Amino acid sequence: MTAPSAVAPAAGIDARFRLAWSGFVLDAALQLPGRGVSALFGHSGSGKTTLLRCLAGLERSTDGYLAVRGEVWQDDTRGVFVPTHRRPLGYVFQEASLFPHLSVRRNLEFGLKRVAAAERRVSLDHAIALLGIEPLLERMPERLSGGERQRVAIARALATSPRLLLMDEPLAALDAQRKAEILPYLERLHGELDIPVVYVSHAPEEVARLADHVVLLRDGRVLAAGAIEEVMPRLDLPFAHDEEAFVVVDAQVAGRDERFALTRLEFGGLPLWITGLDAPLGAQVRARVLARDVSLALAERHDSSILNVLPARVVSLDDGSPGRTLVRLDVAGRALLARITTRSAVQMGIEPGMELFAQVKGVALLR
Numbered sequence: 584m585t586a587p588s589a590v591a592p593a594a595g596i597d598a599r600f601r602l603a604w605s606g607f608v609l610d611a612a613l614q615l616p617g618r619g620v621s622a623l624f625g626h627s628g629s630g631k632t633t634l635l636r637c638l639a640g641l642e643r644s645t646d647g648y649l650a651v652r653g654e655v656w657q658d659d660t661r662g663v664f665v666p667t668h669r670r671p672l673g674y675v676f677q678e679a680s681l682f683p684h685l686s687v688r689r690n691l692e693f694g695l696k697r698v699a700a701a702e703r704r705v706s707l708d709h710a711i712a713l714l715g716i717e718p719l720l721e722r723m724p725e726r727l728s729g730g731e732r733q734r735v736a737i738a739r740a741l742a743t744s745p746r747l748l749l750m751d752e753p754l755a756a757l758d759a760q761r762k763a764e765i766l767p768y769l770e771r772l773h774g775e776l777d778i779p780v781v782y783v784s785h786a787p788e789e790v791a792r793l794a795d796h797v798v799l800l801r802d803g804r805v806l807a808a809g810a811i812e813e814v815m816p817r818l819d820l821p822f823a824h825d826e827e828a829f830v831v832v833d834a835q836v837a838g839r840d841e842r843f844a845l846t847r848l849e850f851g852g853l854p855l856w857i858t859g860l861d862a863p864l865g866a867q868v869r870a871r872v873l874a875r876d877v878s879l880a881l882a883e884r885h886d887s888s889i890l891n892v893l894p895a896r897v898v899s900l901d902d903g904s905p906g907r908t909l910v911r912l913d914v915a916g917r918a919l920l921a922r923i924t925t926r927s928a929v930q931m932g933i934e935p936g937m938e939l940f941a942q943v944k945g946v947a948l949l950r
C-alpha cells in the first residue's frame with residue numbers, strides 16, 4: 584500500500600509560511616517526509632519558487648515556522664531565524680551558477696570550505712561518483728554542456744553535506760536528450776542518500792519519475808499533499824483532468840518472455856507486461872500508466888491486441904470536460920485512472936462499485 588501522508592514533524596519537514604506581495608499571497612503549511620523527493624507542483628505563478636525560497640530563508644515570511652528533522656530554522660513566535668548562509672542546505676537552480684574562472688574540481692572544493700569536518704556526511708568523492716563527473720574534474724565550466732554543468736552544480740550542493748536539498752526546476756533549461764541523461768543521476772540520489780529533497784517542477788514526467796510525495800500548489804496555497812500514489816488519482820484535483828494525467832504503480836519484475844522481448848511486472852498478484860527486457864528480475868520498479876491509455880470492458884476480452892487486461896472495480900467517476908469521463912478504478916488495491924468518452928460511460932452503465940476490466944494499452948517503466 585501507499586506510504587502514510589501524515590508525517591511526524593520530528594522526522595520530517597514541518598513548515599508554515601505567510602507572505603503578501605501586491606497581487607500574490609503565499610499562505611502554505613507543509614509536512615513533508617524526512618526522506619525521498621517531495622515535488623512542489625503547480626502552474627506557473629502558483630508560488631513554487633517562492634515557497635522554496637522561504638525554505639531557504641531567502642524570503643522572509645511573517646509568522647513563519649520551519650523545522651527540518653527536528654531542527655528549528657525559523658520560528659517567528661520565538662524570534663528564531665537562522666540566516667540562509669548558516670542553514671545546512673543545498674540549492675540547485677534552473678541554470679547552474681559555477682565560478683567561470685575555476686575548474687570543476689576547484690568549484691567543488693570551494694563549496695566545501697564552509698563545512699566543518701565534523702559536519703561532513705557526504706564526501707566529495709561520493710558526490711563526484713554519484714553524479715558521474717570524474718572525467719570532468721579538470722575542465723573549465725565553459726567547456727561543459729548544460730547537462731554536465733548541472734551535474735556539477737548538484738555534486739557541489741551535495742558535497743556540502745546538506746540536511747535539505749532544494750532544487751528549482753533543475754532540468755528546465757535542458758533539452759529532452761540532456762534531461763534523459765541527467766534523470767538517472769537524480770534517481771540515484773534518491774536511492775543512495777538520506778537527504779530530503781524538495782523539487783520544484785511543472786513537468787509531469789519528472790514528477791512521475793522522481794517524486795515520492797507531491798504538494799500541489801495553486802494561487803499560493805496548498806491544494807493537496809500526500810504520497811504520489813494517493814494524490815495523482817484524485818478526481819477532485821485538476822491534475823486528474825489534464826491531458827497527461829497518470830498514476831504510478833510500484834511493482835516487482837517477476838518474469839520475462841524472451842521470444843517477444845517482454846517483461847512481466849507484478850503488483851498485487853496481477854501481471855503487467857511491458858515491452859523490453861532491461862529490468863533485472865526481482866527489482867522493485869515504478870511504472871506509469873496514463874489515464875488516456877486505459878480503456879474499459881465489461882467482459883474479459885482476449886480478441887484485441889491489448890496485452891494487459893486487469894480485473895477492476897469502479898471507485899468513482901467524474902465528467903471533467905465535455906464528452907469525457909474520468910473513471911477511478913481499484914485494481915488489486917491500487918488506483919488506476921481510465922479516460923473514456925462520456926457516451927461509452929453511459930452506454931456501458933458505468934457506476935461506482937461495478938466490476939469490470941481495465942485494458943491497459945501502454946505502461947512506461949520509470950525506474
Ligand SMILES: Nc1ncnc2c1ncn2[C@@H]1O[C@H](COP(=O)(O)OP(=O)(O)OP(=O)(O)O)[C@@H](O)[C@H]1O
Nearest residue numbers: 604605607625626627628629630631632633634785
Ligand atoms: N519579489 C517579488 N515581489 C513581488 N511579487 C513576486 C516576487 N517574486 C515573485 N512574485 C510573484 O509571486 C507569484 C509566484 O511566483 P513564483 O515564482 O513563486 O511562482 P512559480 O510557481 O515558481 O512560477 P514558475 O513556474 O513560473 O517559476 C507570481 O505571481 C510572481 O509574479
